[in-house]
Amino acid sequence: MTVLSKWGEALDLNHPLPEYPRPQFRRKQWLNLNGMWEYQIVNGNQDTVPDGWKLICVPFALGSALSQTNENLSPGETLWYRRYFAWKPDEGRVMLNFEAVDQTCIVYVNGVEAGRHFGGYAPFSIDITHLIKYQNTLMVRVKDASDQGVCAFGKQRINPRGIWYTPTAGIWGTVWLEQLPVHAVEDLKITPDFDHHQVFLELAGPFHQARIIVSARDGSFHHEGLTEDGHYVVPMDDFHAWSVNDPFLYDVEILTEDDDVQSYFGMRSFTSCHDGSGHIRFALNHQPLFLSGLLDQGYSCDGMYTYPSEEAMKYELSAVKAMGFNMLRKHVKQENRRWYYLCDTMGILVMQDMPNGGNTFSFWTHQALPMIGIRTMNDGNYRRFGRESEDSRQMYMHELDEMLDTLYNCVSIFAWVPFNEGWGQFDSSQVTDHIADYDTTRLIDSASGWHDQGCGDFNSRHVYFHAFHVPRLDQRILLLSEFGGYAYLEYGHSNADKLFGYRKFRDKRDLDLAVNALYEHDILANIDDGLAGCIYTQLSDVETECNGLLTADRRVVKIDMKKMKKMNERIQRKLI
Numbered sequence: 001m002t003v004l005s006k007w008g009e010a011l012d013l014n015h016p017l018p019e020y021p022r023p024q025f026r027r028k029q030w031l032n033l034n035g036m037w038e039y040q041i042v043n044g045n046q047d048t049v050p051d052g053w054k055l056i057c058v059p060f061a062l063g064s065a066l067s068q069t070n071e072n073l074s075p076g077e078t079l080w081y082r083r084y085f086a087w088k089p090d091e092g093r094v095m096l097n098f099e100a101v102d103q104t105c106i107v108y109v110n111g112v113e114a115g116r117h118f119g120g121y122a123p124f125s126i127d128i129t130h131l132i133k134y135q136n137t138l139m140v141r142v143k144d145a146s147d148q149g150v151c152a153f154g155k156q157r158i159n160p161r162g163i164w165y166t167p168t169a170g171i172w173g174t175v176w177l178e179q180l181p182v183h184a185v186e187d188l189k190i191t192p193d194f195d196h197h198q199v200f201l202e203l204a205g206p207f208h209q210a211r212i213i214v215s216a217r218d219g220s221f222h223h224e225g226l227t228e229d230g231h232y233v234v235p236m237d238d239f240h241a242w243s244v245n246d247p248f249l250y251d252v253e254i255l256t257e258d259d260d261v262q263s264y265f266g267m268r269s270f271t272s273c274h275d276g277s278g279h280i281r282f283a284l285n286h287q288p289l290f291l292s293g294l295l296d297q298g299y300s301c302d303g304m305y306t307y308p309s310e311e312a313m314k315y316e317l318s319a320v321k322a323m324g325f326n327m328l329r330k331h332v333k334q335e336n337r338r339w340y341y342l343c344d345t346m347g348i349l350v351m352q353d354m355p356n357g358g359n360t361f362s363f364w365t366h367q368a369l370p371m372i373g374i375r376t377m378n379d380g381n382y383r384r385f386g387r388e389s390e391d392s393r394q395m396y397m398h399e400l401d402e403m404l405d406t407l408y409n410c411v412s413i414f415a416w417v418p419f420n421e422g423w424g425q426f427d428s429s430q431v432t433d434h435i436a437d438y439d440t441t442r443l444i445d446s447a448s449g450w451h452d453q454g455c456g457d458f459n460s461r462h463v464y465f466h467a468f469h470v471p472r473l474d475q476r477i478l479l480l481s482e483f484g485g486y487a488y489l490e491y492g493h494s495n496a497d498k499l500f501g502y503r504k505f506r507d508k509r510d511l512d513l514a515v516n517a518l519y520e521h522d523i524l525a526n527i528d529d530g531l532a533g534c535i536y537t538q539l540s541d542v543e544t545e546c547n548g549l550l551t552a553d554r555r556v557v558k559i560d561m562k563k564m565k566k567m568n569e570r571i572q573r574k575l576i
Contacts, residue, residue, distance in 0.1 A: 002065050003495060005553045007312040008302035011066055013057050019310055021099050021174040022123075023341035024409045025188055026262040031087065033138070033175040034059055038082040041071060048080050048139075056081070058175060061102065061168040065302040073169035075149070075158070079142040081171060086135055092258075093129045093180040099173025099336055100305075101142060103151045108139040118395070119151050120144070121334040121355055122402035123173065144169040150392040152355035152399050154332040155297060162500065165297075165543050168305040173336055181258040183207040188254070188261070190409045191441060194241070194269035194285065199234040203227065207256035216240065217249045217264075241285050242266030242411055244326045247347035249411065266344065266411035270443055272457060272477050279530040280477050281575065282443075284349070284414075288575045291349070291533025292523075292568050293327035294320060294549070295482060298335050299542045301495055301552035305333070313339055316554060317346050320539070323549070323561050324568025329481065329535045332356050332420055334403050343412040351445065351481075351535075352407060353417040354400055358386030358424025365451075366422045371465065375450040379425045385451075387426040396424070400431070404438055415442055421449040421462065429455045448481045464502045464537075468522040470529040480534040483522065485547045486514055488558055493551035494541045501547035502537075512559045515549075519567050527574040 014035045020026055039062070040052040060067035062079060073079050087094070096107065102120030106113060110133060115126035146167040147153045157164035180186075186205035193200065203210055214223040214234055223234055240248045252263040273283040281288035300307050307313050320328060327349035334355060343350050365377065365384050382388045387396075400418065407413055416435050419425040425447060432446040432455045446456030459474055462482040470478065487501020488511040505511040515536075523534050540548035549559055 002302070003493060003553045004065060004302045005300065005308055005312060006555065007308040008066055008300075011057075011308055013068070016057060016066075017059060017174050017306075017309065019338055021097075021176060022337055024190075024263045024337070027178060027260065029179045031085070031177040033083060033085060033177060039069070039170075040080050041073060042078050042080065044076060045078055048082075053082065058083075058171050059099065059173050060306050061172040061304045062170045063166065064168075064304040064306070066306070066308055072167065073142070073144050075143075075145045079144070079170050081138075081140040081142070083138045084136065085138060085177075087132055087177065088134065089129075089132055090179055092182050092184065093127055094132050095178045095180055096126045096128045096138075097123065097176045097178060098125075098171065099123045099175070100334075101140065101171050101173070102168050102305075103144045103146070103149065103153070104142070106141040108141070110137055119399045119402060120168070121152060121399065122406055123337070140171065142170050148359075150357065150389060150395040152357040152396065154355040160543065162544060165299060166304065172305045181256075183257040184259045185210065185254050185256060185261045188263060188409070190252075190263065190265045192236075192265055192267050192269075194267055197236045197239060199236055199265060199267070201227075201232040201234065201252070203230040203232070203254065205230075205256070205259075207259065209256065211255040213253040213255070215251050215253075217251060222250060236267060239267045242268040242347075243284060244289075244347040244349060247345055247411075249344065263409070264344075264411075265409070268411065270414040270441065272443070275575065277528070279473070279532070280475060281532050282477050289326070290527065290571050290575050291327050291479065291535075292571055293325050293329055293349070293351070293533070293535045295331050295535050295538040296328045297331050297538060297540075297542050298333040298339075299540075301541075307336070307339070310338060310342075312554065313342055316539070316550070317342055317348055319550060319554075319557065319561070320348060321346060322565065323559075324565035326568075327351060327414075327535075328539065329353065329417070331538075332423075334406070337406070340407065340410040340412060344410060348412055349414050350410070350412045351415045351417060352403075352413050353420060353448070354396075354403060356420060356423040357392060357396055357399075359389060359392065360386035361423065362386065370421070370450040375452070377422075377451055379419075379422070379428050379447075379451055379453060382426055385422055385425045387424055392424075393426055396426075397431075397434070400435075401438075404435065408439065413442065415445055415457070417445045417448050419447050419451075422447070422451040425451055428453050432456050443477075445479065445481065463522075468526060468531075470526050470531055473530050477532045478530050479532060480522070482535055482537050484515070484518060484536040485538070486511055486518070487546040489546040490551045490556050490558065493553045493556050494546060495552055496541065496544045496546050498544075499546055500544050508558055512563070515559055516563060516567060519571070523571060524574065527571065
C-alpha cells in the first residue's frame with residue numbers, strides 16, 4: 001500500500017521544491033531545473049534507446065510515488081536522465097549544481113561529458129561555461145550499487161525488510177543552474193568563536209576585494225569591513241546568542257567587484273561541563289542542557305529520501321518543537337540543506353550521522369553479541385566489521401570530508417556521528433581525530449550504540465529490550481542515543497500492512513501511556529545519576545517500521561503532544 005502526504009497530493013509536478021537550495025550561500029541569478037524530465041533504464045553500460053524515454057518528476061528518486069514512476073534500478077543497470085533547457089549566457093561562469101544523485105553519475109551537456117561525481121549524499125557543482133548554449137540538452141548517467149558497492153548507503157538495501165529500506169536511486173535533490181560573475185566568491189567558511197566574541201570568515205574566489213556587511217535578523221546594523229586576502233574577523237561584542245529557545249541569527253552580505261552573496265550565522269558554543277554533583281553534562285553556550293530528541297531517518301512516505309515540499313519539513317519540525325524536544329539525530333542520512341536552515345531558524349539542535357557503508361551486516365557483530373552485553377570489539381578487524389576493502393575505507397573518508405565541508409556552516413549541528421552500531425565501522429579513534437582536527441567547534445559521538453573504542457565526547461548507549469540503568473561513568477557525556485521503538489500501526493496512514501516494532505501496541509491510548517511511563521522510569525529516574533541526554537526511536541513511521549510518533553504520511557500524531565511537552569519540561573527542570 002502506498003500512502004500520500006497532503007503535501008504530496010498538492011505537488012506541482014512542473015515546479016517541485018522551487019526554493020533556493022543553498023540558504024547559507026545565496027545569489028539572485030539562478031535557474032531551478034526541477035520538474036518533468038525523461039528517463040530510461042538500460043542493461044549494463046548501454047547507450048540510450050531512441051524510443052525508450054518515459055517521464056519522471058525530478059528531484060524525486062526513481063520508484064517513489066512522487067517521481068511518477070514505479071521502477072527500481074538494479075546494480076547491473078544504468079539509469080539515464082534527459083532534460084532540455086534554455087539559457088542566455090552572460091559574462092562569467094555557469095555552474096550546474098546537483099543537490100544529490102545516488103550513487104555515481106556522469107553528466108553530459110550538449111553531448112559532451114561535463115563532469116562526474118561519486119557518492120550519493122553530497123551536493124556537487126560542475127562548471128559548464130564552455131559547453132552551454134542558448135538551447136541545451138542535459139543528460140545524466142547514473143549507476144547505483146546500493147549496499148553492494150563501496151559508497152555509503154545508509155539504511156538502503158536491495159532487499160529491504162524490517163529496519164532496512166527501499167533503495168533511493170538517481171537524482172533525489174534539486175538540480176539548478178547559477179551564473180557566477182568574474183570576481184565571484186566561490187566558497188565561504190564561517191566559524192563563530194563564542195568565547196572570544198568574534199566570527200572568522202574564510203572566503204575563496206578570484207576577487208580582489210570583498211566588502212563584509214553584518215546585520216542582525218531584526219534589521220539592526222552590526223558591522224562592516226573589507227578584506228583583500230579572503231580572511232576576515234568580525235568582532236561580536238555584546239552579541240545576541242543563538243539557543244533552542246531563542247534561535248537568533250545574524251545576516252552576512254559579501255560584495256566583491258561584481259558579486260553579491262548572502263549568508264548567515266549564529267553565535268553558539270557546544271561543550272561539556274560538570275554539574276553540582278560532578279556529572280558531565282552537554283552545555284549549550286556553557287549552560288547545561290539535557291538533550292531530549294528523536295531519531296530522524298529522513299524518509300517520506302511518497303518521496304522516499306526527498307520531502308515533498310518545504311511546508312512538509314516545516315510541519316514536521318514544528319511538531320518536534322510542540323512536543324518539547326530540543327534536538328534531532330539525523331540518522332545515517334545527509335539531509336537537504338534547506339532542512340538544516342529550518343533547524344537553524346527554528347532552534348532545533350542536530351546530531352548528524354555519517355551515512356554508513358561497508359559490504360556486510362554481521363548478525364553477531366552488529367546485533368546479537370551487543371544485545372547480550374559484548375559491546376566492544378576492536379574495530380581494526382576490518383573483515384569483522386565489513387570494511388575489508390581498502391577502496392571502501394578510502395571512499396568513506398572521501399564522503400565524510402564532503403559531508404563535513406557541506407554542513408560546516410550549519411548553526412544547529414552540535415555533534416558528528418561517524419559510526420552507528422558498528423555498521424561499516426573501522427579505525428574509529430583515527431576517524432574521530434580526523435573530524436576533531438577539521439572541526440574544533442563541535443562534539444563527536446565516535447561510535448553510537450556499541451563497539452566504543454573509548455574516544456570522542458559521548459558514552460553512547462542503545463537500549464531497547466530492557467530497562468536502562470546508568471553504566472559506569474567516564475569523563476564523557478552519557479547519552480542514551482537510541483531507545484523506545486514502541487510500535488502502533490494507524491491503518492491507512494502507513495505503507496506497512498502489519499505491525500512491526502520493538503514493543504507492539506494495538507491501542508493508541510496504551511501506546512501513549514507506555515511512552516510516558518518509559519520516560520518516567522528510564523529517563524527521569526536516571527538524570528540525577530548522570531544521564532545527560534536521550535533520543536527516542538523515532539520521529540515517524542518508515543516503510544514497514546511503525547514505531548514513529550508521527551505516521552508515515554504525517555497526518556496523525558500517535559501520542560498526546562501536550563503530555564509529551566510537559567514531560568520534556570520536567571526533564572529540563574532536573575538540571576536547573
